[in-house]
Amino acid sequence: MPGEPAKRTKREAYKDSLPTDGQNAAFPQKKFYRQRAHANPFSDHSLTYPKSPAEMDWAKYYPAYAVKTEDQDRQEKEKEAAVESHDQGQTSGAVVKGITQPVEIADIGCGFGGLLFALAPKFPDTLLLGMEIRMSVTEYVQEKVRALRVQNAATSGYQNVSCMRANTMKFLPNFFAKAQLSKIFLCFPDPHFKQRKHKARIVSYTLNSEYAYVLKPGGIVYTITDVEDLHRWMTGHFERHPSFERVGEEELEGDVCVEIMRSETEEGKKVERNKGLKFVACFRRIEDPPWP
Amino acid sequence: MAFPYQCIEACNRSRGGNHDWTLFGACGSRLVAQSSSGASSIWPTAENVDVKDDAPEDEPQERPGKRIKLSPSADAPSTSNFSCLVVSNDKQYLVAVTAEDKCIRVFQIDSNCQLHQLSQRCMAKRPCSITLTSDDSTILCADKFGDVYALPLIPSAEDNLNDTLAGGPSEQAAEKPYTPAASVLTVHSGRNRKVLEEQLKQASKGPKKIKEPLKFKHELLLGHVSMLTDIVYATINSRSYVITADRDEHIRVSRGLPQAHIIEGFCQGHEEFISKLCLTESGLLVSGGGDANLFIWNWQQYRLLEKVCIRDYVLRHYRAQPQLAALLPEDEGNFKTAVSGIWSVPNSQSKKDVILVACEGVPALFSFQLGDSSTSGEAIPLHGNVLDVTFVWPSQDACTAVVAVDNVHKPGSTTETHDDEGPSRLQYLSYQQDGTWGEDSIVGGILKWFNRRASAGNLDGRGEEFDTKTKARLDDEKAVRDILYGVENLRKRAGADD
Numbered sequence: 042m043p044g045e046p047a048k049r050t051k052r053e054a055y056k057d058s059l060p061t062d063g064q065n066a067a068f069p070q071k072k073f074y075r076q077r078a079h080a081n082p083f084s085d086h087s088l089t090y091p092k093s094p095a096e097m098d099w100a101k102y103y104p105a106y107a108v109k110t111e112d113q114d115r116q117e118k119e120k121e122a123a124v125e126s127h128d129q130g131q132t133s134g135a136v137v138k139g140i141t142q143p144v145e146i147a148d149i150g151c152g153f154g155g156l157l158f159a160l161a162p163k164f165p166d167t168l169l170l171g172m173e174i175r176m177s178v179t180e181y182v183q184e185k186v187r188a189l190r191v192q193n194a195a196t197s198g199y200q201n202v203s204c205m206r207a208n209t210m211k212f213l214p215n216f217f218a219k220a221q222l223s224k225i226f227l228c229f230p231d232p233h234f235k236q237r238k239h240k241a242r243i244v245s246y247t248l249n250s251e252y253a254y255v256l257k258p259g260g261i262v263y264t265i266t267d268v269e270d271l272h273r274w275m276t277g278h279f280e281r282h283p284s285f286e287r288v289g290e291e292e293l294e295g296d297v298c299v300e301i302m303r304s305e306t307e308e309g310k311k312v313e314r315n316k317g318l319k320f321v322a323c324f325r326r327i328e329d330p331p332w333p
Numbered sequence: 334m335a336f337p338y339q340c341i342e343a344c345n346r347s348r349g350g351n352h353d354w355t356l357f358g359a360c361g362s363r364l365v366a367q368s369s370s371g372a373s374s375i376w377p378t379a380e381n382v383d384v385k386d387d388a389p390e391d392e393p394q395e396r397p398g399k400r401i402k403l404s405p406s407a408d409a410p411s412t413s414n415f416s417c418l419v420v421s422n423d424k425q426y427l428v429a430v431t432a433e434d435k436c437i438r439v440f441q442i443d444s445n446c447q448l449h450q451l452s453q454r455c456m457a458k459r460p461c462s463i464t465l466t467s468d469d470s471t472i473l474c475a476d477k478f479g480d481v482y483a484l485p486l487i488p489s490a491e492d493n494l495n496d497t498l499a500g501g502p503s504e505q506a507a508e509k510p511y512t513p514a515a516s517v518l519t520v521h522s523g524r525n526r527k528v529l530e531e532q533l534k535q536a537s538k539g540p541k542k543i544k545e546p547l548k549f550k551h552e553l554l555l556g557h558v559s560m561l562t563d564i565v566y567a568t569i570n571s572r573s574y575v576i577t578a579d580r581d582e583h584i585r586v587s588r589g590l591p592q593a594h595i596i597e598g599f600c601q602g603h604e605e606f607i608s609k610l611c612l613t614e615s616g617l618l619v620s621g622g623g624d625a626n627l628f629i630w631n632w633q634q635y636r637l638l639e640k641v642c643i644r645d646y647v648l649r650h651y652r653a654q655p656q657l658a659a660l661l662p663e664d665e666g667n668f669k670t671a672v673s674g675i676w677s678v679p680n681s682q683s684k685k686d687v688i689l690v691a692c693e694g695v696p697a698l699f700s701f702q703l704g705d706s707s708t709s710g711e712a713i714p715l716h717g718n719v720l721d722v723t724f725v726w727p728s729q730d731a732c733t734a735v736v737a738v739d740n741v742h743k744p745g746s747t748t749e750t751h752d753d754e755g756p757s758r759l760q761y762l763s764y765q766q767d768g769t770w771g772e773d774s775i776v777g778g779i780l781k782w783f784n785r786r787a788s789a790g791n792l793d794g795r796g797e798e799f800d801t802k803t804k805a806r807l808d809d810e811k812a813v814r815d816i817l818y819g820v821e822n823l824r825k826r827a828g829a830d831d
């Protein structure tokens with residue numbers, strides 16, 4: 042979003058003023074990253090995304106987990122061998138920097154990242170990724186990740202959390218392999234009230250198949266919203282999908298993620314201030330049935 | 334001038350060593366059929382249109398469209414243009430899509446080569462590609478919005494009463510289909526053309542505000558958040574799969590019915606839109622679109638086996654032909670190809686897969702033998718841009734490709750039109766045992782009537798089809814182009830919106 046010229050100049054000046062030596066511990070200022078609330082998930086944004094999860098440069102996002110050079114040499118050799126045997130089409134040129142373990146928790150439409158920063162210390166051995174379609178908001182979260190990593194360098198805190206710009210409604214399978222994730226968060230999704238825009242909703246029967254694809258059996262989709270109609274919509278579409286079952290109330294009570302989702306998301310806080318209602322619903326990915 | 338056949342589809346039957354075939358062609362909003370035995374038909378027939386003869390008797394025949402008014406009754410023949418033809422596996426039915434009214438039409442094919450429309454079901458979103466399950470019970474319709482719906486080929490009485498079977502709360506609501514009252518083939522006067530343009534524009538903008546649920550059984554199976562461009566139904570051993578391709582480079586492999594909600598995997602590697610999928614005789618998947626390469630997949634393992642640079646083949650062919658070489662951009666780096674068709678050649682004799690490939694606006698077919706290690710191909714020059722291909726089998730081990738070519742536009746161009754009546758609308762290539770293609774004059778002879786058959790109207794068969802006096806038919810150039818050429822439009826324009 043271009044914004045008025047004065048505002049843009051201020052933003053640019055602010056971003057130019059940020060130190061680039063990687064030692065900057067200051068949090069980014071949110072006011073320079075705000076962006077129009079809605080991005081059209083159907084349009085051809087000039088997004089970058091890998092052709093497949095294998096081509097994703099994960100080390101850029103989780104440098105502390107980058108595979109060591111020996112491993113990388115080995116990977117490279119393996120790749121070459123594969124090319125010789127049959128994959129003659131595949132170019133062996135770009136060697137993708139891998140990481141030692143895959144991302145397992147995704148926060149889809151993470152906004153300013155409140156949930157991620159609260160979850161990261163609770164799951165120190167798990168990689169978390171925020172995915173956000175709005176460029177500027179993504180940059181904010183990335184800056185904040187950088188600052189937190191500098192601040193917590195002594196304990197290697199926040200190395201397990203990162204954020205990238207992505208339109209998850211179109212490109213989720215470009216980032217994640219089948220059965221890779223154990224948790225997906227869908228917190229306070231845009232409601233898209235108008236009937237005409239329902240296909241823009243981040244939950245639908247057909248999109249749920251993609252969530253099921255990237256989730257391990259037993260993995261969970263967490264949803265929360267303050268819009269009752271949207272809550273009913275999401276519940277309806279997940280319950281109707283044969284790959285999911287609703288997680289019971291008792292189980293939710295004991296789940297730390299549910300508590301964090303209520304209290305730590307930016308939207309959750311806003312709703313809290315306005316004394317609004319919050320509707321939580323979680324769904325477990327069940328094992329695929331045998332072929333008919 | 335005759336309008337080209339934008340789609341053709343053959344139906345081959347063999348009974349006790351006897352081979353006969355029928356060719357169906359869509360010419361604008363008409364269907365033309367002819368069988369190897371000589372039987373023929375045109376749909377709609379004169380009986381099911383209300384022909385109102387308001388033109389003077391001496392009006393030349395080449396403007397028959399003006400004389401035809403189509404009654405607006407429910408079963409009225411369409412004035413929408415056909416965009417897709419599929420013959421059922423049992424050869425009993427022809428399933429066709431008409432584009433502007435988004436309608437799926439099922440026809441029974443009788444022994445006399447006549448078509449009887451059994452149903453017309455207008456979808457909420459424009460169908461881009463359709464296929465049938467291997468048992469012919471179900472039509473799978475992939476649409477512009479990214480969704481795939483299952484419809485019974487022959488709806489039972491209760492199917493139509495019970496319309497609560499749609500995909501869900503949102504899918505229940507479907508817009509009232511909008512049908513332009515005129516088509517490019519029935520309008521020739523300047524003012525009517527404007528009206529038509531408005532109507533087509535309106536149609537493309539989408540339906541009116543009024544929404545009402547579709548009144549027939551249609552079940553949402555799966556969906557991409559991207560325009561679907563092709564759909565293939567595959568059965569391997571006892572397992573069936575639905576393979577879908579979209580404008581965002583995705584090829585998705587889902588389980589077949591009734592588990593189509595389960596995604597088994599993706600074939601990843603394309604960097605531009607995908608427009609066509611093709612399963613070869615041996616079960617490989619070939620995909621193509623806006624990329625320079627065709628991709629050849631072991632799709633059950635989601636593994637890319639080979640890339641074949643179709644763009645290089647086209648480029649080499651252009652360079653070798655002076656008239657085509659002149660069309661190349663100064664900087665050949667800017668030369669782009671968009672695959673508009675991939676067909677698996679049904680040749681039970683050879684052990685190797687053979688495919689034919691067409692690119693939009695290119696007056697040639699490219700024939701490839703898929704090898705174990707590498708694929709080799711050759712260009713087959715044609716006298717017009719390729720629009721569609723289908724295969725007839727004149728005998729047990731013979732196979733002839735019938736090629737619909739664009740007789741309106743000049744070879745290599747999708748905008749420039751011929752000044753004269755243009756070349757023939759069909760070409761016939763028989764596959765030789767040595768792997769080359771040669772002209773088939775026998776099939777060509779049988780299809781003479783089909784080839785000459787009128788485009789717009791001319792239901793009573795009086796007179797000649799083409800108009801040498803006026804070029805009225807070309808005044809709707811853009812509309813004609815939209816029917817014939819839509820593939821390159823799928824390409825994303827850099828920074829189109831952000």
Ligand SMILES: C[S@@+](CC[C@H](N)C(=O)[O-])C[C@H]1O[C@@H](n2cnc3c(N)ncnc32)[C@H](O)[C@@H]1O
Nearest residue numbers: 082150151152173174208209228229306307308
């Ligand atoms: C209302 S905000 C909620 C943010 C955050 N989850 C929270 O609870 O505070 C919804 C976010 O989803 C993002 N979003 C919408 N569609 C998206 C898509 N297709 N891919 C990625 N992010 C998307 C929006 O840009 C927006 O930041």
